[in-house]
Amino acid sequence: MIYIDKEVDTPLYEQIYRQIQEDIISGNLAPGTLLPGIRTLAKTLGVARNTVDKAYTQLAVEGYICPRKGAGFAVESIRDSKRSGEFQSLSCRVSANPGRKEEQKLPYDFQYGSFPDECFPKSAWKKHLLEVLASPYSSAHMTRYQDKQGNLSLRCELRNYLYRTRGVVCTEAQILIGCGLHYSLDSLCKLFASHKRIAMEEPGYNGAKEVFQNNGFLIRHIPSTEYGLDFSQLKALDVPAVYVTPSHQFPYGTVLPISKRRELLEWAAEEKAYIIEDDYDSEYRYDANPVPSLQSIDGHERVIYIGTFSKSLSPSLRVNYMVLPQPLLPAYHQMFSSYSSPVAWLTQEVLADLLRSGDYTRHVRRMCAAYRKRHDAFVQQVSKQFGSKILLHGQGAGLHFLWEFSEGVRAERLIQIAEKAGVRVYPVTPFWSVSEACPPNLLFAGYSLLNEEQIQEGIRLLRQAWAPVLCNT
Template identity: 35%
Template sequence: MTQTYKYREIYLKIKQDILSQQYNSHEKLPSKRQLANDQSVSINTVKNAYEQLFAEGYIYTKERQGYFVEVLNKLIIQDHHVSQPLNNNPTQIKSSFRYSLSHMTTDISQFPIDFWSKHVKEAFSTFKNEMSEIPIYKGPLELRKSIAQLISYKRGVSCYPEQIIVSSGTANLLSTLFKTLSDNQKIAIENPGYSRMRKLFIDMGQEVVNIPLDHKGLSVNTLKTEKPDFVVTTPSHQFPTGTIMPISRRIELLNWVTEQNKYIIEDDYDSEYKYGTDNIPSLYSLDKNDRVIYLGTFSKTLMPSLRVSYMVLPYPLLYKFDLATETSITDLSSINAYALHLFIKSGNYEKYIRKMHHIYTEKRELFLKILSKEFKEDITIYDMQAGLHFLLNIKSTLSYKEIEQKAHDNSIELYTLRRFMVEEPANSSIKTLIIGFAKIELEDIEPAILKLKEIIYN
């Protein structure tokens, strides 16, 4: 038995006796020498135990008189309270799947960890003074400058670094933005659309209206009826349908928010990956009246766990935001922020995107080829040549829940349109699946499709 253990043992025993009121308030404790003799330990061991009790406020000292018990009320423990072990039910732990067809994942097998590690080390040496101070809420200016340059030539977003706020996620950015607004807002969200964002606004107490889609994207006619204050949209690759909003609908939408003095929140969540076409210009690039709030993320290009997203605010909202957050502290990892800045500045970010574009193109083409071969006329593929997922309409007598459950039972991570609808989809012979192709390995694509075929036709 070590001396450290004896000190803890004495400390814990006296603490428990005090809490259970075995000692009276102001009662004198045994002297250090007496307790050391009784416990057969050194005086220093007792001294350490008493000092810990003193530090936590259980006892106090009187000069040359010793240690005494503080006045403590008895801790109330309700009769019905029984300590329960944590529920380690395996169903509460995220399942590990053999095949992932998730739209939320990325392929990080090719991530240039050596370059990233190099930039982390460089960030420590280059920005050690900045990282030793409390970070500003908007994120490091260096990173915001890099992002401003990146989205200027990639997405046509012309802005100043001062307009950019970098955070650990889109949800944090939007939560902070709407806290700066004095009144509850009416927010329009695409249906089907990003369910987590819908839930975020509802949890914030905002009024949410769901806007249906047509072949051009969200319905402006419905917006005119509902008259929301903010419109959340994914125009470059609608989530989850993949629809690319044409210029006619973009102009119609911009004109409406300009006339009504409202705002658009453009979620440009996976703008980097296009297949067979050039990048689709952002809605922000068309806006000449400060009506668009632009959201971007590095979750799809690098990895979701990096947790770096950004928001570009128009000037009418920027002053309020800066005023409301001037004493706030960011939750963004400073070391990741500076490393990302160096990653972009060095050109390694662009090299990685080009490499991953080639890999995703190969996976996507193989997916489309094998799906068409195996399902033939029983499927319709909505291939919008963008992003890391596509929609698949498939003939099936199974319900959405049955498809999801059977996929889970066969170790396939699969999501259906049901996840993104406000209401339960109508029961029909055609079911819509969301097929993500980023994480799955090339050699696993055919086995995964064959297993899906077995599920659908069984």
């Protein structure tokens, strides 16, 4: 953006020249970029054409720009190591995500969350997208702000789907469509703002922890081990809500047994507290039928149920849903009365069509079958390559494992060795509130991005790379 100051003594053409020169040196104007035409820029800045022409001529003489036949002037490639280095360094500092280390891409990445391109049902999505666009109903809604809770059509389909697959009992009026777990938890933090206290699992999902911390909540921790959650001290914590992942504890992968589920529900009823149930990957259960949701056995309306399309369709869709108990609805409507849905109407309507047609259920069935094979390949290969040297937590469900090694083995060192071998596995310290409390012999590995052959080869490379360390334990 060029600014002209007619109150200073600097000639107008020189002001234009200096600002364009600075943008070229700093890299804000990349080589090949076409400058605005002389007439256009003169009109924009409110100066004479001769003024712009004189500035462009000076830039061209000095080699910053060059004329292009029929296209005006284009930025030339220049080298000014001192200046460009300064601006490049600044650019890197500004653009880098401070919360995530920039990582080199490795051939075998046991990350968690992203999926291969072929997993998205492109044909079905395209079919329903075109059907929605062709509907006369769409033209009446595409250009309007939507209900803060989301499209009614999607909420109705979700009500039926959740009852059928997770036993969730609710009305469409209780369902809120959101743009991810963080959005939903942030909304709940506003509803519970007068209390500013919450309990959650330790270890637990660090994304949820970050939302609570950002909202100034005091977090109390419920101990979680490979044997499940310990609710013995829950009453003493004095919290109005607790965040849990009962159907597949994150990261251990355990299932909360019915006795502890009832214990938790009784606590909520007695204390008039709420349970936030994050049912983040309920579609992926391989050793038994899906575990009924905690909400499905709640007789006192104390469970806030949260689910997502991120694990079944794509995390980039940014669509999840939350079921609020009836007692919380008046406060929600009062607090968010002027809000609109954060998810595009078109995306919601396509999802509603997918659910209504049965295509979504068929897609989930295919995804579950595909990832069952990957899960089994993972377990079999770990057993083949490592035998009893590794204990896998979280078998039978989900898209990740927690690896436990013998005492004395430090996962941090194994992660470094693995990276040199072209394999990425992950630390578990982010899931503990105090990193020193995290057992040093645990690491985290997901398999949502890899196929069976890649899983097997990646684990084989890990055994090869780790052999010198593990053979001494």
